[in-house]
Amino acid sequence: MAPKESHFTESESEPEDESEEDEYEYEYEEENNNPPPVTAQMEALIQRVKSEKVPLRVHDVIIKGNTKTKDSVIDFQIQALKTVTSVQELLQAAQIASIRLQKLEIFDSVNVTLDAGPPGLPGTSNVIVEVVECKNPVTGDIGIFTKPEARSWSLDGSLKLKNMLGYGDNWYNSLSYGWDQTTEVSAGVSLPRFMRLVNPVTARLSLLSQDWLKFTSYKEQTMGLSLGIISTRNHDLAYNLSWRTLTDPSQLASTSVRRQLGHNLLSHLKYTFKIDKRNSSVRPTNGFAFVSTSQLGGIFPDPRSVRYIRQEFDLRYALPLGFARAALNVGVAGGVILPWGNGFLNSRVSLSDRFFLGGNSSPVCTLGGPTSLLGFKTRGLGPSEPRREVGSKGEDAGFVTSSERDFLGGDLAVTAFADLSFDLPLKVLRDCNIHGHAFASAGSLVKLTENSFRDLSFHKYHESFRRSAGFGLIVPTTLFRMEVNYCYILKQHEHDRAKTGVQFSFSSPI
Template sequence: MSNREPKPDSTPPNSKPDPERPKPFKTNDIEEEEDEDDENDLEDDENQNDDVFGEPNSPKPQAREARYRAEKLKMDSLLQRMQSGPVSLRVHDVIIKGNTKTKDHIIEAETEELKSVSSMQELLKASQLVNLRLQALEVFDSVKITLDSGPPELPGTANVIIEVVETANPLSGQIGAYTKAEEFDLRYAVPLGFYRAALNFGISGGVVFPLGNGFLSRPSSLPERFFLGGNMSPVCTVGGPTALWGFKTRGLGPTEPRRKVNDENTDPSGVDFLGGDLAVTALADLSFDLPFRWFREKGIHAHVFACTGNVAKLTENEYRNFSVQKFVDSLRSSVGVGLVVPTSLFRMELNYCYILRKFDHDRAKTGFWLTFSGAS
């Protein structure tokens, strides 16, 4: 074996490697790349397992906020368009829900104006008017109208969803039992299906007695007695007999001569109304729309009515003089016609009342009456 000297390196010590010259092949590089690939695959598998077996990914707060901002921008844009001018829109369909006893055609008769709208502004006004008309039928406990977008293939359209909650029975009653009084109030409403007309019937009654032994021989408490008449509508008065068209507050019933006092302004020939222990009232009211568009849009309508009632005393042994025939023969009654103006706060009526029957001491008159009641 001969000793041979190693060949000197021909590459200069300070020379730079040629970038175009391929790098030497090393097995360590392959192992490192394989390790990195394995780690990446493992992380991907873990992420996939989390998606499959873990909890569903909830929307990120950023995504929700972005969606809310987008919806807000849409609403702001719509409001700006509505303020600048009419927003073109038409109704594609009217969907009725919740009616099991009321026929569809009765509700549809109240929604005719929805089909003729041509803008968002008109649709909002028509929806409010339809809601008032459906509530005026007095056969629904509640009425809810929702405006939804129409089919995607029909841009510029909307669906109107009407949800109603019907009363348990058209013949509805409220009975209250008190410490010294019992009252009942029955109402029956019949929608006629034309001219948005509805026929209302009602009967109210009540009786009061003092408690304790010998109660029929003792007088009843004055605040517990019934007083008929008043500046309110019997249609909207529920909770016992009180209102009677054409009669003033405390304008009929048992009386006694007014006591004389040292007052020159007091009428010595007048009487005081004492109220009664038994009272009954009944009414019939036909309401209908007027043939004027402006009135219909405001919910203003007309009505024709008739009512009757009476009050009698039973305590202090007056029950001995009481008979059903005498009570019926002494019924007071009135008829009339009027204009009803409903608002969100109250119901106003301008009525012409004609008194059919009254007694000499009753405070009633034939003529115009302006009455206010709670919103119906």
């Protein structure tokens, strides 16, 4: 089948939101070290473009190569080309159009060519947008990742179908199977444009099952639907509606855990503001990043709906040191969650929604909130309560039946870290980006609800911080990221799950 061509002239163009151009930044690189010689007329034009604004308008845009993709999908992404008034604006608009089309992930290549306009219309230009659609619309990947702090591992796989309907739609299915911990099956779709909405729209249906019997003596099952309403470079707004069930198969849960077993309706709006100016998200050596997440739960009018307000922030800064590609990364993160409604200070937050600290994932790569505290196991620090035997009437029998404790999480969490990364002396290691690092981390987790804030003082809050330090080796590959760290626990509480020694971690390469 011959490729289709789509034309529109300047009279058919529609005005574009100027704010869209602010979402992109561009770097112009020299692609050819030996460019062909330019004529005197061309050189004069180049100098004029550099020194002054040269008027120009687009007369016609020609779209080529889209045998399956609808013309409206491409036309919406190249709106910036229609309203340019100068050569400088046209060059920037061409970059914008190319980046937007590539972000759809349905084209193998995108080429935007600028040509002279009709001979009888001086000061005009024609633009040719040529795309090559993906030859294989089906992609997938699979990986095995270990979580030593939880003594488990997981098998993760995903399958993606691209542009099946011709509207730039991406359909994806994923499966994560973790032995004795977490199993999740999900399916979803993303559309670059839905009806008259300017931003992409996503929908995801998931079924999640988590076994926390080793940590908090309960199992959790959640089935829900998530809708992405707004998604731009700096802003994200999503809505989630799900049904969650907490059960205790062991019948050894502490009193605080048993009081929250049952069914819950989750309905919340989540807004995320993100700025990331770092030169890398895996090994940043320069720049800063900031993320703020606000979440309002319980907006669905149902008495079983979990009502809470959750606020998190995460601030990072990477400082290059000027030798051995060394850089100092520092970060601080915090979060607070509180119920809302009448008597909220006397109420409690649902167990699954609280903050839990610990884990062996590098805090340098986990941007979003207070999560990792190296050297402590997943959910490895309090508050906690002893597990007790349940009587015949569902009441506490009054004596401890196990040395295990239920870790209940907290309402206020704060973490901080400092990480010094550096290249190793051997060239073969530097070529593979294998590098070393030394780190120090600290974190606190306290309870505020059920009037616990009345007993919290500055001294008690200062004493609630746990600390660890260490050094290690990081081996990044295309399949996984491996860390071998020696962690030394500087401070822990009586019932914390922490260990001084060598720890391994395998995680996603991104």
